[in-house]
Amino acid sequence: MKKASLVSFLLLTACVTINIYFPAAATEKVADEIIKGIQESQDIPPQSQHQNAALPEWKVSLFRAIDSGISLIISSAHAEANLSVNSTTIRKIRSSMKSRFPALRTYYIQGVIGINVNGLLSPHGNVPLKARNTVKKLISAENNDRESLYAAIANANGHPEWHAQIKATFSRSWVKHAQSGWWYQDGGRWVQK
């Protein structure tokens, strides 16, 4: 009886800690996809597609088996989470950013806006008076959307504390996807790509 109690006690007190690390690689991939989607002319698909839907059953079964196998091998102690970007809020922000992009591109090309060190937009150089209101409002709306997007992605994945890391990842991706001639800040110094 005493042995049984001891085992029960050990079982109850044995705690498995699962640390979900920030999915850096997945975030980078998501950032690339989202920015590409915004800066390309195609429409954003309403939501991510289940690619396996059109696969033959045997392939689906095979992939599922492989997936289960991988899950067994990966130690739960250092699992890296996937990143979901499928929520109404995220789709809404992406749609808003996508429709704003053609107007932004004009000013990227003119060099009157640039990507600052935080991955947000800033006015660059002397913005012509005629364009000042438009540029100001575009920058404000875009920066609001970018911040909201990072928060929405963090929230959609149940980790609001990832906001800063998501922002930093996106910040690099915005520069990566900047087109030739656009301005960005590198260590606080404006550089033309």
Next chain:
Amino acid sequence: MPARTSTVKTHLFGQQAFHFTLKVKNQRANFHLSHLKLFGGTINLTLQEKKGHWTAKLQAEKINLQKIHTFLRLKSLESLSGKATLSAQLSGSKLSHLDKAILSAIVTELSAQDISGNLASEALTLHSELKLERQGKNWQWQTQQRLSKGAFYIDPIYLDIEKAQPISLKASGSLDSNNKAITLTSVSLKHKGIAHIDAKALIHYKKTEPILKQADINFYADNLETISSLYLAPFLEGKPIQDLSLQGNLSATLTIENQALHEAHLNFNSLQLSSKQQAISIEQLAGSVYWNHLWENKQDSHLYWQALSIKNIPFTASQLDFSLAEQQLNLLQPAKLALLDGILSIEKFDFNLNAAVESSVTLRARLDKLSLNELSAAMHWENPLSGTLSGYIPSVNYHQKKLTLEGGLKMQLFDGEIRISQLAASGLLTDFSQFYIDLEFENLDLNEVTKKFPIGRIQGRLSGFAHNVYLENWQPISFYAWLGTPDDDDSRHKISHRAVRNIASLGGSSAADVISRGVLSWFDDFGYDRLGIGCYLHQGVCQMTGAAAASQGYYLIKGGGIPSIDIIGFNTRVNWHTLMNRLSRITANNMVVEP
């Protein structure tokens, strides 16, 4: 004393050579200084004094404002340049008292920018004049300002004066230094050929921030097209109606008390209003709109239009009578609006814009026999529908920016009925609209349906539903739908060879080939017992069902009669976009889709 030329060297102004004379005789003193070179210009000064009365005249020509900026190091200004010619005539009864002043300035090529970038100008030409006269303890003043060239930006407005005609301001008033009040007895601001404002006002400056205690403002817009592009568009930038344009003229009277609008009255005639982005236009809008900050002081308002179009749906000439006060709008009497060969009767409409809580809408409306054919034409549908749309909306609810319509609508078409309920929408004017709807299909004649949608001829009846339909930007995101042969259907069930091939190809299978090559290719029509297709759309994937369950799938068509045919779907999960692509290829090409 004869005129002398002196040279002075100071730390601030460097070496200066100038002429001056000083005469003191018979209790009169005259001092004259000329050719003083300062800030890139020339300064002349004359001072006269006789028995305590004095006058001073200052003339400064071609002063370089950039040099003044460098000298003064004004922190609020990022840059300042231009040329100024200034003159001042001052006089007083005692040496320490100023009684009268006439100041004038002509500034050319004025380019300036404040630190925030919210105020800036480019090559402005400004004529400015100010007259001040002491009357007892008060000061009477008059001023005239005129901008005739260049451009300026006052966030968010940008004006190019050369293109947009000069702007002038004339104002007069008094300054009561005892009561710390400025009375504007007359203000006239004119933007030539575009608009002008006449106003009277009282301003208190007892505290640090001046307070607009009272103002009566009359606004006349002669050219609303230019006004909307110059003055309205900057405020609408980035908003859903940023391309709103107006034409016509308008007059308005505003009353302000304690810095808050108390009353407003707008009159307009022959107003044109349009927004291509939102597909909204109004022609020949006339009206008188009155607003008061207190509901008990409300007065009737009226709007009348010759033609109105919302999302390409045309409304014929109509009138709306309403009250507008505080944050509320109430329709005074039911309105009947003619559209699409039918009538929209608005029996009740109240709107309360309460920012503190949430805006509320009360609407009771009836739709009576709107033509679906007219609707199809307005919406540019490829396959125009025939039939009518009627319905009763007992109320609407607006909560968390989502508009929900109670009640339902009925469409009489295809010899059957489609009932619409649970209608809701949000963000309809934005670039991310959300739309919710429930549909019930009852006893539609498939022969009529397949005449409109070229999937191939089918005879029989069709009933079903689409529940919890949710669309984003008019693209389906989720729903649960089923359409098929009604249980009690005793109509003739025939399906054409082409329809069979098309339905089979929807599944992406090779069934279409089988039908084409085999014995079945000898027949034009097949009999069927039941047909049906269902989809539960979630996460971009359709979970498919059919008319009945089959051993490893579902019957899309369950055969019956001679010759009969069964079509069984085996793919229970189909990508929605794939399915839509197949369907659109069938209806667009009016031909069989190859698997």
